[in-house]
Amino acid sequence: MTEELKEVGIDVGHRRVGRLMRENGITVERTRKFKATTDSDHTFNIAPNLLDRDFRATEPNQKWAGDISYIWTREGWLYLAVILDLHSRRVIGWAVSNRMKRDLAIRALKMAIAFRAPPKGCIHHTDRGSQYCSHDYQKILREHGFQVSMSGKGNCYDNAAVETFFKTIKAELIWRRPWVTRRQAEMAIFEYINGFYNPRRRHSALGWKSPVAFERKVA
Secondary structure, X not given: OHHHHHHOOOOOOHXXXXXXXXXXXXXXXXXXXXXXXXXXXOOOOOOOOOOOOOOOOOOOOOEEEEEEEEEEEOOEEEEEEEEEEOOOOEEEEEEEEOOOOHHHHHHHHHHXXXXXXXXXXXXXXXXXXXXXXXHHHXXXXXXXXXXXXXXXXXXXXXXXXXXXXXXXXXXXXXXXXXXXXXXXXXXXXXXXXXXXXXXXXXXXXXXXXXXHHHHHHHO
């Protein structure tokens, strides 16, 4: 909030912003109850944790991370799969579905590959869910020369960058209104990612720049 105000020419400090928010009843949306989306009860091979909680990357397409989350609508659950480039935290691939099947994760991966055409050796990190360990998903990773990395069993901190994205989109979009249909939620997610999160949403880890602005600066 402070950085947004400074951008439009209002010189204000964090404490004053905090006080004004309290006086006007503006509060932070907190994390809600967790719903498990990782199915690790399978017989697929598990890759080692190459990322090892090092979410830093000096340039694009060095490290990608993916995960799946969920949105409740009056029609039922809508599942969201994303791929982030850890260099800028930019969402480079995403897909939604009413079922949490392997094709959901594959569609997000294919979007990211088509958008970025990553070089061989890029680390691709996810949890050890069946969607990511499946033969079809791993085949695509091998074909494009990814180094496969997976979190430890039941350890969300091993994929904290993507978990942070999901907390952000839920606090700033999903939890702010009821969703009547899955299509309604899907369109709102599209607008949030492409119209706000990637081009405008500031990150402290990026020097208070948006993912797109950070990539431009580095380029």
